[in-house]
Amino acid sequence: MKFLIFAFFGGVHLLSLCSGKAIYKNGISKRTFEEIKEEIASYGDVAKAIINLAVYGKAQNRSYERLALLVDTVGPRLSGSKNLEKAIQIMYQNLQQDGLENVHLEPVRIPHWERGEESAVMLEPRIHKIAILGLGSSIGTPPEGITAEVLVVTSFDELQRRASEARGKIVVYNQPYINYSRTVQYRTQGAVEAAKVGALASLIRSVASFSIYSPHTGIQEYQDGVPRIPTACITVEDAEMMSRMASRGIRIVIQLKMGAKTYPDTDSFNTVAEITGSKYPEQVVLVSGHLDSWDVGQGAMDDGGGAFISWEALSLIKDLGLRPKRTLRLVLWTAEEQGGVGAFQYYQLHKVNISNYSLVMESDTGTFLPTGLQFTGSEKARAVMEEVMSLLQPLNVTQVLSHGEGTDINFWIKAGVPGTSAYLPSREGSYHKRCGKTIPQGCSNQNGMLLVQKQTHRPMEQVREASNKATHIQPSDLWQSQQ
Template sequence: MQYLPFLLLTILGITQLSPLSSGKAIGKPSLSEQTIKDVEAEIFSYKAVAKALIHMAVEGKAQNRSYERLSLLVDMVGPRLSGSKNLEQAIQVLYHSLKEDRLQNVHLEPVKVPHWERGEESALMKAPRRQPMAILGLGNSIGTPPNGITAEVLVVTSFSELQQRALEAKGKIVVYNQPFISYQETVKYRTQGAVQAALVGAVAALVRSVTPFSIYSPHTGILEYQEDVPKIPSACITVEDAEMMGRLASQGLRIVIQLKMCEKKYPDADSFNTVAEITGWKYPDEVVLISGHLDSWDVGQGALDDGVGAFISWEALSLIKDLDLRPKRTLRLVFWTAEEQGGIGSLQYYLQHKGNISKYSLVMESDLGTFFPIGLQFTGSEEAKAIMREIVKLLQPLNITQLLDGGEGTDINFWIQAGVPGKKKLSRAT
């Protein structure tokens, strides 16, 4: 996995140096100009170490190790939905694997997580013609009555159009045929679509899958309800079916759908965040956190989202250990639980550990895929960015050349918003 060392080298560089400053009041002073120059010189001194790390990961004995670890988990356990036996099996497997890897302080931290299960689902267009449609219920959605919901459809392309046509929506199934702009912009139709439709009296909401490409493949993901708004069932449909209904509606044709969803929500279940460390030799109470989430949706193996992010984070610690490198600060690996349900595991971790926030030098997560790396996105002070720019220079053999603003992630945003520097990978699909 040639993309991995950029995470690894960032961790190594930070833990060998002075604490990063975010520029916010969390007890860390800004670095002076002279200190930055000293730090730059120190980072450059790790060029040989960087080369050794890259060689071991790309060409040496660790080549493909994280891939093999991940493939074993997804093949043996499969999907890992919050509250499921599969997720708890995966947590136990990883707990024992981290111990076998001789990492330190391997332990499980209890978390209460949502337990929602998908039942049988179907959508049948009954007019203007009969046509079964592929759907995937959205996480946390309620089900329909046992006989389903049969109703006329209102197709809209935006929330503003829904408001303009609010009088037409009562008693109907709202179909969102929104254009794809970006994931961050378009995903609001998945998360907020049910609430917005319920506010104008709709009985269900169907959302065009949040993707620029489709091979008749509906997606899933979490939706958000509001306590003061009636809950209505909601599912994603394919891009193709959304566009088809958009064309029918533009011709003035009446569309009727029969929707059946047997989703159920159960009491919260017991789960765990999985933690392992390499203890710092000089400042063991100061932490550099690297992470990915172990849970996944139930309709896939969870290999890319986010098994690979979790496993390359583990690989970072394994490589440091294999080369007998000793960081000054503690490197802490966390496999989050219930990220897909809105960052439940990471929120509970933050609430449990925020009392020591001044001891966190950097927080990182990998959850944007493992495509061809082109840079790092980072949130922190100007002094911290100066340090990161020097670290990026060590990563040029891996094509890591850019340092951009905007480091964030569901599982680390709590820390970043509180002032701790944060980073994520910038990559492009190949």
């Protein structure tokens, strides 16, 4: 809910400050801050109406029902797969049926990689099957696999110090988890650094703060001029075990088999829908999430949840009969997991109109309890944001923190457009990019917009009439065109 109200008030009415000019390069309106505060406060009743509709009214559980139906029906949506394109066509039809405006598809050429069969077995000092998930864009092994001794390191620096030991071996990274942004470099660059010192393959400890013997996947990057070697993630438990063995001087031998293949790029689409602005329709507030996922799990958290709460933002505003002054645009990205391919294409096509973008927003940080927003913009714009977030006091979601970012919106932020992402100090890293990417139990109503477990709240006594009149779409209604 926090994200939805912010999309409407923070983006549409406030960040562009009703001046008739979108903020670009972190500009600011000539209106006084007191005038802006007064306008923000005047939206209090509308904020309550949106809260009531989403949390207590007829739209309760709608995001969950929509999301569950998609992921249960389509399943994982890997870049280049038929499942992804099926999901895009379903969403295109659903957005039209939802009564949104200017629904269309924008073509993108995207990578097509498939993991194939994969396995890893420790042969020495004992037989032990190792759980692995190959990393996106990795090459495969020869059909007979790669059998080699293991070198365990905890950092790139250690790998460089022990470079003479790495040739002809499988490098296992057991890097400590600091945070995602600092630790993910081992997943993205681990194969390249291992190949530079002559390794045959690399296995990386999953980038996670928590593990129940669950390897994670994700994208990795090769470098021109460096040999390409197979690479995969292993569990925290196996990385720690091999590190202990190595510290005792025990020889470790692994047989690795990976059937991964990269195929020619294929056609896909970004999916777009809008509520057209009433006064400044050329100016845009963008909300987004990505439809693609990895091929393990359902992709419900990464990023089905983010995509569907972004859709819900427009649905709630439409259901309440609200018309923003600026165009509210939903973009459901394709091929985010391959490095923001769809978002980069969108930026290239639309950056000519960058001065008309008031705000870009992305939800791709999980479906746990939000406490506020992360925001990138000027100090004056941040002060406005803090006033906006005060409207969400009934939900106790009022924080405004620094460093709003996201793979799909960073192009715009770096060019000077204010950007936001949800702040969820949560277990998201425990679930992202692994086989169990369903929505975990216990997440009910924590996002406010994505009511993950079905709830049966008693409506508040003062639910606004508009909330009661809003249409509640049943799951069976969403897919009529697919029957």
